[in-house]
Amino acid sequence: MAMPRRRFTVDEYEQMAVSGILHEEDRVELVAGEIIEMSPIGIRHMQCVNRLTRLLSRLLADDVIVSARNPIQLSDNSQPQPDIAIIYDRNYQAIPTAADTPIVIEVADSSRDYDRGFTFAIYAAAGIAEA
Numbered sequence: 747m748a749m750p751r752r753r754f755t756v757d758e759y760e761q762m763a764v765s766g767i768l769h770e771e772d773r774v775e776l777v778a779g780e781i782i783e784m785s786p787i788g789i790r791h792m793q794c795v796n797r798l799t800r801l802l803s804r805l806l807a808d809d810v811i812v813s814a815r816n817p818i819q820l821s822d823n824s825q826p827q828p829d830i831a832i833i834y835d836r837n838y839q840a841i842p843t844a845a846d847t848p849i850v851i852e853v854a855d856s857s858r859d860y861d862r863g864f865t866f867a868i869y870a871a872a873g874i875a876e877a
Contacts, residue, residue: 753778753823754779754823756776756821756823756825759776776824777825777868778824791855795815796814799830806832809835810833811832812830815829818833818842818844818850819840826865828850828851830850830851830853834848844873849875850869865877
């Protein structure tokens with residue numbers, strides 16, 4: 747028998763950070779109401795994300811921002827932190843949403859199957875055009 751799970755909203759997740767339950771150095775993200783521990787960032791992963799960020803920043807138009815490892819809010823219960831999100835260049839007063847994000851890129855060392863199966867489905871369901 748499956749154990750019941752407690753799902754969280756983005757507001758509850760953010761309150762955990764404010765109250766000190768979650769810390770900035772915690773490698774977690776909120777996906778479909780669950781707090782997911784993210785894989786550690788290895789050297790190859792870091793280098794790939796850094797180089798992609800630099801390359802995309804040079805190639806893309808001035809009306810977008812290449813946002814590395816920052817959250818995007820997909821719904822009331824999903825706030826993942828893709829390796830790279832291409833977001834429209836706006837003066838954000840809140841975390842960018844799926845509507846602000848035409849493209850996300852995940853660099854996978856050990857999480858390829860998870861990203862291709864679960865993570866990309868979450869992005870697609872939120873309406874992000876390319877992942």
